[in-house]
Amino acid sequence: MAHITPVLLCGGSGTRLWPLSRKSYPKQFVPLMGKETLFQASARRLHGQELGPDGELGFAPPLVLTNSDFRFIVTEQLGLAGIDPGAVLIEPEGRNTAPAILAAASHLAASDPEALMLVAPSDHVVPETAAFHAAIARGLGPVREGRLVTFGIHPDRPETGYGYLELDAPVADGAPQALLRFVEKPDANRAEAMLASGNFLWNAGIFMARAADMVSAFRAHAPEIFAPVEAALAAARTDLGFLRLDPEAWAQAPDISIDYAVMEKAENLSVVPFSGEWSDLGGWDAVWRESGPDEDGIVTSHGATAIDCRNTLLRSESDRLEIVGIGLDNIMAIATGDAVLVADMSRAQDVKKAVEALKAKEAPQATAFPKDHRPWGWFESLVVGGRFQVKRIMVHPGAALSLQSHHHRSEHWIVVEGTARVTVDDKVTLVTENQSVYVPLGAVHRMENPGKVPMVLIEVQTGAYVGEDDILRYEDVYARN
Known part of the structure; x- marks a missing residue:
């Protein structure tokens, strides 16, 4: 049996799915397509033993690459999914996929150069797990021969939002094939021509290789990445079970994708075609498509109503907000507690422009949610005034906020x-239900949940300044600075 270590990449911000996906809590951690988050579904898809068509696959605990803000979200969501994490590598800053994948490969190769690794984004939708495992199994032969394997998706439409893989022959039925070249996102005419030719697949951004072979590919084709990443690993430090890569060395690594850095230059590359359902959920049009529109092309969430509409997505993410569409055609409307997006479905790829515009006017909705997730739980602002703020705070069982004080x-x-x-x-x-406590200005204080159920409280802040940066920490079980 082949034991494969899944390498899950989950540091992106997913701006094209704003307002539900934001920098502070991006789409991979959101339950977009059901009760599970995309990250949990990705981890579960690459979990278990005796998988594949002949029981030839087994997955080791996942290796996760993320940033400091998401490290506790990663472990919490894996725990809720019943999956024990392997190593969690903390990227000091986002440097695209190439440095992240090299860090994972080098970390695995240090203990086992022959280790098999499968690199996958954590925000894709692949409903047919068994078919995906079969595709992985078909890629094991080339990997054991020292080749790098990428997975291509059979296109079913002339999609302009994906990159493509051009093969040296018409796409075969699942057998690994040689790659001619990577193709950038095409315009509509070029996409039509590539679909008609039968020699192209969508680039899924999923790779499999032996760890040592991946490291060798970087050493040969991207030495400018190899040196700083190796230095960042060598100087990495353990922090509460996480491995923090050295920030100074990491900052020297180029910000570049693995396609540009290595894959477009490598000659030992094979492609495994995958004909099952797949989506990177790269926009609200993809969410509409994957949600299964009815005969009128309508998709609505709980809390949304469509009247005389066609080809429309209506979605409310707030229990206190109903969204109603009347006479809409080819429209997507998504409402959260603090923002609403309304756009023509054909402009789905332009949603990131909304984020840029909101950033320019310094609107907090550009990057942050009213609900702020923390290692101990979450809080949300209910009311903010000139000299006061009201919050709802949830603390997980056994969790504790830092020992802290405030100046203002x-x-x-x-x-x-x-x-x-x-x-x-x-x-x-x-302090039990219906009881309260007062924390004077300047007092050193802490809140803990000693029980076995979540603890919820209402916090009323009063003072000249109620910003989150008015916190002086003395002790913190989560080692936050």
């Missing part, structure tokens, strides 16, 4: 679910 605000906590252990200076008390 006092706080009043009212527990509405569960029990809180509250420290205020030298006093520690248990």
Whole structure:
């Protein structure tokens, strides 16, 4: 049996799915296509033993590459999915896929040069898991011969939002084939011609190789990446079970994709065609398509109503907000608690322009949600005034906020679910439902959940400044600076 280590890349921001996907909580961690998040579905798809058509596949715990802000989200979501993580490598900053994949390959090769690795984005939709495992199994032969394998998707339409792979012959039925070249995202006419030729596949951005072969490819074709990444690994430090790559060395690595850095130059590349369903959910038009429109082309979420509409996506992400469309055609409308997107479906790839425009006017909705996820749970702002703020805070069982104080605000906590252990200076008390506690300005305080169920409280802040940067931490179990 081949034991393969999945390498899950989950550091992207997914701006084309704004307002549901934002920099502070991107699409891979959002339940876009069901109850599970895309990240959880990706991890589950590459999990288990005795898989593949002949039981020849087995997956090791996943190796995850992410950034510091998402490290606890990664472990929390894997835990909820019942999957034990392997190594979690923390990228000090985003440098695109090439440095990330090399870091994963070098980390694996250090303990086992023959280790098999399967690199996959964590935000794709692949409903047919068994068919995907069969494609992986077909790629094992070339990998064992020292080749790098990429996976191409049978195109079913002249898509202009994907890159393509050109093969040296018409696409065969699943057998590995030689790659002629990578093709950038085409215009509509070129996409039509490539679809008609039968020699092209969509580039899925999924790769498989032996760890040592991947490292050798970088050493041969991208030495400018190899040196800084190796230095970042050599100087990496362990932090609460995570491996933090050295920021100074990492900053010297070029910001470049693996396609440009290595794959377009490598001569030992094979392509495995995959004819099953696949989507990178690269825009709301893809979400509409993958959600299964009805006979009128309508997709609605709970809290959305379509009247006399055609080819329309209506989606509400707030229990307190109903969205209604009347007489719409080819329209997508997505509403969250603090933002609404309305656009023609044909402009799905332009949603990132909305994010750029909001950033230019310094609107917080460009990057941040009202609900802010933290290692201990989450909080959301309910009301913000000139000298006050009201929050709802949820703390996971056994979790604790940092021991901290504030220069500009006092706080009043009212527990509405569960029990809180509250420290205020030298006093520690248990605060149960319908009880409250006052934290004076300047007091050193901490909130913990000692129970076995989530604890929820309402926090009322008052003072001259209620920003999140008015926190002086003394102790923190999550080692945040």
